[in-house]
Amino acid sequence: MAKTSFVTMEETLAAIEDYKREIMQPLTAPEGLSGDQILKMYRRMALIREFDTSVKGLWKQNYIYGLAHSYVCAEAIGVGACAALRDSDFITSTHRGHGHTIAKGGDVKKMMAELMGKYDGYCLGKGGSMHIAAVDEGMLGATGIVGSGMPIAVGAALSSKVLGKDNVVVCFHGDGGTNQGVWHESINLAATWDLPVIFLCENNQWAISLPYKKASKNPRVSDRAIGYGIPGVTVDGFNVFAVYNAVAKAVERARSGNGPTLIEAKYYRYIGHFVADDERYRDMATNAPWTAFDPVERMCRFLVENGGFSEEQVQAVYESAKQEVLDAIEYAKTAPEPPLSSLYDGIYSPEFMEILKSRGEYVL
Amino acid sequence: MAKTSFVTMEETLAAIEDYKREIMQPLTAPEGLSGDQILKMYRRMALIREFDTSVKGLWKQNYIYGLAHSYVCAEAIGVGACAALRDSDFITSTHRGHGHTIAKGGDVKKMMAELMGKYDGYCLGKGGSMHIAAVDEGMLGATGIVGSGMPIAVGAALSSKVLGKDNVVVCFHGDGGTNQGVWHESINLAATWDLPVIFLCENNQWAISLPYKKASKNPRVSDRAIGYGIPGVTVDGFNVFAVYNAVAKAVERARSGNGPTLIEAKYYRYIGHFVADDERYRDMATNAPWTAFDPVERMCRFLVENGGFSEEQVQAVYESAKQEVLDAIEYAKTAPEPPLSSLYDGIYSPEFMEILKSRGEYVL
Amino acid sequence: MTRTMTIKQALNEALKEEFRRDETVIIMGCDVGVRGNPFGITLGLYDEFGPERVRDTPISEAAIVGACLGAAATGSRPIGEILFSDWITIGMDQLVNQIAKIRYMFGGKINVPLVIRAPVGAGGGQAAQHSQSFEAWFSHVPGLQVVMPITPYDVKGLLKTAIRSNDPVLFFEHKRGYEIRGEVPEEDYTIPFGEAVVRREGADVTIVAISIMVHKALAAAESLNQMGIKCEVIDPRTIYPFDYDTVLQSLDKTHRLIVTHESNRRSGIGAEIVSQVVERGFDLLDDHPVIVAGLDVPMPYNRQLEAMVIPSEEKIKNAVLKLMD
Amino acid sequence: MTRTMTIKQALNEALKEEFRRDETVIIMGCDVGVRGNPFGITLGLYDEFGPERVRDTPISEAAIVGACLGAAATGSRPIGEILFSDWITIGMDQLVNQIAKIRYMFGGKINVPLVIRAPVGAGGGQAAQHSQSFEAWFSHVPGLQVVMPITPYDVKGLLKTAIRSNDPVLFFEHKRGYEIRGEVPEEDYTIPFGEAVVRREGADVTIVAISIMVHKALAAAESLNQMGIKCEVIDPRTIYPFDYDTVLQSLDKTHRLIVTHESNRRSGIGAEIVSQVVERGFDLLDDHPVIVAGLDVPMPYNRQLEAMVIPSEEKIKNAVLKLMD
Numbered sequence A, B: 001m002a003k004t005s006f007v008t009m010e011e012t013l014a015a016i017e018d019y020k021r022e023i024m025q026p027l028t029a030p031e032g033l034s035g036d037q038i039l040k041m042y043r044r045m046a047l048i049r050e051f052d053t054s055v056k057g058l059w060k061q062n063y064i065y066g067l068a069h070s071y072v073c074a075e076a077i078g079v080g081a082c083a084a085l086r087d088s089d090f091i092t093s094t095h096r097g098h099g100h101t102i103a104k105g106g107d108v109k110k111m112m113a114e115l116m117g118k119y120d121g122y123c124l125g126k127g128g129s130m131h132i133a134a135v136d137e138g139m140l141g142a143t144g145i146v147g148s149g150m151p152i153a154v155g156a157a158l159s160s161k162v163l164g165k166d167n168v169v170v171c172f173h174g175d176g177g178t179n180q181g182v183w184h185e186s187i188n189l190a191a192t193w194d195l196p197v198i199f200l201c202e203n204n205q206w207a208i209s210l211p212y213k214k215a216s217k218n219p220r221v222s223d224r225a226i227g228y229g230i231p232g233v234t235v236d237g238f239n240v241f242a243v244y245n246a247v248a249k250a251v252e253r254a255r256s257g258n259g260p261t262l263i264e265a266k267y268y269r270y271i272g273h274f275v276a277d278d279e280r281y282r283d284m285a286t287n288a289p290w291t292a293f294d295p296v297e298r299m300c301r302f303l304v305e306n307g308g309f310s311e312e313q314v315q316a317v318y319e320s321a322k323q324e325v326l327d328a329i330e331y332a333k334t335a336p337e338p339p340l341s342s343l344y345d346g347i348y349s350p351e352f353m354e355i356l357k358s359r360g361e362y363v364l
Numbered sequence C, D: 001m002t003r004t005m006t007i008k009q010a011l012n013e014a015l016k017e018e019f020r021r022d023e024t025v026i027i028m029g030c031d032v033g034v035r036g037n038p039f040g041i042t043l044g045l046y047d048e049f050g051p052e053r054v055r056d057t058p059i060s061e062a063a064i065v066g067a068c069l070g071a072a073a074t075g076s077r078p079i080g081e082i083l084f085s086d087w088i089t090i091g092m093d094q095l096v097n098q099i100a101k102i103r104y105m106f107g108g109k110i111n112v113p114l115v116i117r118a119p120v121g122a123g124g125g126q127a128a129q130h131s132q133s134f135e136a137w138f139s140h141v142p143g144l145q146v147v148m149p150i151t152p153y154d155v156k157g158l159l160k161t162a163i164r165s166n167d168p169v170l171f172f173e174h175k176r177g178y179e180i181r182g183e184v185p186e187e188d189y190t191i192p193f194g195e196a197v198v199r200r201e202g203a204d205v206t207i208v209a210i211s212i213m214v215h216k217a218l219a220a221a222e223s224l225n226q227m228g229i230k231c232e233v234i235d236p237r238t239i240y241p242f243d244y245d246t247v248l249q250s251l252d253k254t255h256r257l258i259v260t261h262e263s264n265r266r267s268g269i270g271a272e273i274v275s276q277v278v279e280r281g282f283d284l285l286d287d288h289p290v291i292v293a294g295l296d297v298p299m300p301y302n303r304q305l306e307a308m309v310i311p312s313e314e315k316i317k318n319a320v321l322k323l324m325d
């Protein structure tokens, strides 16, 4: 534990009371979601949980290079949001891209291969965890620079409008990201132009070592929507249906031409910031009380207690997700490395690379 | 007139009604301002008016090089704000720096010399209009990049706090500037750290050819304060006392350690954006109705009708300001050009320039 | 059929033709719509193509640049305008860390057909924040293309190539060059990137001149011609890709190189060109290459000081004379 | 008395000593306070100097850089930290258009005693947005100083000079160099900017190596020594000002130049160094200078591809062998 910590145990318990009183919403299935759809949501949550739990171990064993940020404890947000989208809709991501990729329907094999730097990976081994992208599934990519995905989402929404499509875009970002300049510019631009984009803040109350209360005087991110003249709402970020409902409403609004919504999904990062985080900046004991709201367990309980599913059914879904991740790991381990000759591929478009090569540039 | 214009005459008249109903405040002298102080405020407004009216002509005659932006019709804001400051307080400026310089007690001679590129100018002829600065008077300089003065103001306020001084800083910026990323970052940072800075938005409803309603969905800039957890207020920007009152209150708050305030002074730019503006982007006829609120005339009327001054007294003050500007023009015209040997002065500190020169660099 | 027109008109024509040809082309930036851009480059676009495709933006350069990327990645061909290239710094992260890298980072799966147009260049007392040219910076960033044409024919053909390209292009127009006149054919044409033009032939010295410096170099060459010195003046037109073959061919004849650009000397594009030339053609050189560039000073406002900083015809002439000595 | 310590420790010590010496020194950046910076550079500062002077910031790089300027202009000596130098792009306008120019624009009236610290460099699979070094960009901007030391002794002495300087300094630490050990005296000392160090003497080839490349160049030199080739390895330590005298003196002996840096080759600092050297000492050179630098590729994630891009000891060796051929 850090000698100095911004958050004491007392403050933690008080924050939990606040969460329970002001944010927490009961987990109730929304009208119009079939049992199958709900199980599919649970399965995606399970996939994320299993995937990102494996990543840490694989990183420690040196199968995964570089850095990796886990989506564990945020599963409800990505999955709730993407369940309200069509396949043809887009999302933009953050440094926590694994969860977004799975939530949007990405393939864990291709993702794990990418994390292991393999040629079968989503980015041919060139991106890794921080730049995971599943463009064909509408996941426009993770970024290692906080806030930098914001205007990209706005641009994708602009295309939708200008090209006369009816795609919407969900722009995921962290609470830390809300204090970047582009956050502001992007929301203002999208609001002014009534673009079909939903700004979804994953407020886990920390930006690495800085609690949100030390990063902004007003702890309620959604209040900022007022300044931009758009709706703003705070929802229970541990609750997949609460997120689904808020996003579904915002999607409807966006798709019908009425512009963006700012949604704050409040949860808590009760795990380390990234695979190598020693959390020396906080009292690790303060994490434990928050685990009571574990979104995956909560969903599991709901399914059995209120969802009309048997424990076995639910367990089987989880197990199949687990197996899928295990298969992905095996697959990725044996997948081929990128050929060295691929080094220059993709710096520019294929047709331009041709020209450059014919001039003697970028020839290995 | 532009074939297409964002603001019709009808909209203009409606906007004026809105202004009258929601924004306009009666011009009443605040408690605690002596007659002398009030006359001094008027004199500064007159100085600005005369100075910036002259600039256009001098520019056309090629006495002034580069670009220049007039503070005409904004006089009440700079003067009202700076009247609430101490000499030791700081201000940061925009591209409309002439008014801010005069309002903070700057010398029109040195400023006019600067505009004419002379060595006696505030910046030794190196800055010109767009970079006018009167550092000794606490005017930390104009900038040609919209929004870029914001974090500088925050830094000056930070110094005040860290060094245990009790200076406050007024950060002037335009409505156009509110949509820059640094605007957001700066206000958030200052709010979080309770820094002694007042963000004063000069909302003239235009950013060159773009009306504010096309730049932001919520036309009320002060609403954004909510998101940052600080007070936000909109005042009559044609009214020197309304601005004074709002700033005085914010200064008190800031000086006693309670952090920033966002003040929106709403007025209207019924003149061209800069010396060479043909205003082809709007119907120039829509300017006229706004001139009814001319802040200098309004102040003049107040002084005579309610201020207890005779018409002669008020006229004499105006005339003396006018004369001061005429003198400044004469002075500047005959002031010496910078010696060519001064070219490299000030790229780095004198001591570092010495070192560089001894190495054979920056030797003319 | 060719007509004579200004660079400004050629740019405007290129934009209109591309907007007509391809409905996915859009433009955004401060004052590009109703005002038609301060220099008049986009005049008439708003009226012809409407507010969906011609977008006046708030002053949010980072978001503009980033939104261009998002739009490009999803099927549009956006053109972003930054009114003075000095302010590209505000959108620098989007440009350098997203736009230039996104195709590569994501395994080649994203197309980035976008153009950022920005006037560069000094003169006219615009001082330190409105006078810079950063082509060297952007040529340092793999993934970007950098274009700096300076005749009406070239701006039109290269802007069309830029708009049709599937890679991000920085298109730098010299703000003191908008009134330069020249011939432009009526037919549609494009100009490939990476092909320099020999603007004047000569056997004594090779002058590689960037953007507005082409015209100053030609003037210097003309005056040197009267003294019997024959300069070859090369306009590379694009900074990346860069046509070193044409430069080396010229050096094979002249054996002397001058590179001239308006941006600062230190770590400027001249340094890159010299370093490439010495690597590729050291033995062609009789003497060391000379760079005639902007002095390493923030641009001063005063007219006389400004004139000292901006490289002139005179300075090129003197450099040639010294080299021929 | 000297002790052995790591670069990380030397930086930490320099900071603590300057904080004790001068109450106007402050630091701000993401995670510099309670966490003591991800690499541990600022460990202990928060506890010793408190939250007024050691400031954890929101993620607002532009405001951080700009606030440093405002603070510097009004009597503080701020140190701003950008966790990866790649993200300086976010504060680029404040850095290039305000910080670098404000003294000059305002006629010399504003002091700018500030330091921006930022780790540079590649390796470890951090991919395209966490691996870049932009020293060439900043040396292109008059008004800035650029420092890139790579021994514990140098980082400590140069950081102190930077903090005490009245001009803005970009202080680039190589993130793969934090554990490099070396001797550091106990007494207070500073190192002037612009003085290179000859790290190894040799008469055959001069290798100018930037930052981490110094260590790779030394390793290459050692191995070449066994083949009878004597390399002189020069560590310039500061990029601007740059010590060309030491390089030219060396070339007077060796007549062969290799410049090596990790940042991209194209328009990199190597190009600037080569262009200056050929201008100042063309006749000293027997052959063309060679630049061994990062390939012009966004940094790939995959370990093998990454290793192809980052310049290695091997590549330096090969370049020397080819030059000696």
Ligand SMILES: Cc1ncc(C[n+]2csc(CCOP(=O)(O)OP(=O)(O)O)c2C)c(N)n1
Residues within 6 Å of the ligand: A095, A096, A144, A145, A146, A147, A173, A174, A175, A176, A177, A178, A202, A204, A206, A207, A208, A269, A273, D030, D059, D061, D083, D087, D090
């Ligand atoms: C521009 C930028 N500044 C700093 C960092 C270092 N960094 C990586 S993640 C992170 C915290 C992000 O916080 P938040 O947006 O709340 O996302 P979270 O990690 O909490 O999900 C920081 C500071 C970065 N990647 N980019």
Ligand SMILES: Cc1ncc(C[n+]2csc(CCOP(=O)(O)OP(=O)(O)O)c2C)c(N)n1
Residues within 6 Å of the ligand: B095, B096, B144, B145, B146, B147, B173, B174, B175, B176, B177, B178, B202, B204, B206, B207, B208, B269, B273, C030, C059, C061, C083, C087, C090
């Ligand atoms: C970053 C940047 N973008 C664009 C411009 C061009 N420009 C100069 S002034 C201006 C309008 C500024 O509007 P506002 O902030 O409302 O100030 P006003 O001129 O209305 O007083 C613009 C767009 C600029 N100088 N800087």
Ligand SMILES: [Mg+2]
Residues within 6 Å of the ligand: A174, A175, A176, A202, A203, A204, A205, A206, A207, A208
């Ligand atoms: Mg967070």
Ligand SMILES: [Mg+2]
Residues within 6 Å of the ligand: B174, B175, B176, B202, B203, B204, B205, B206, B207, B208
């Ligand atoms: Mg305005």
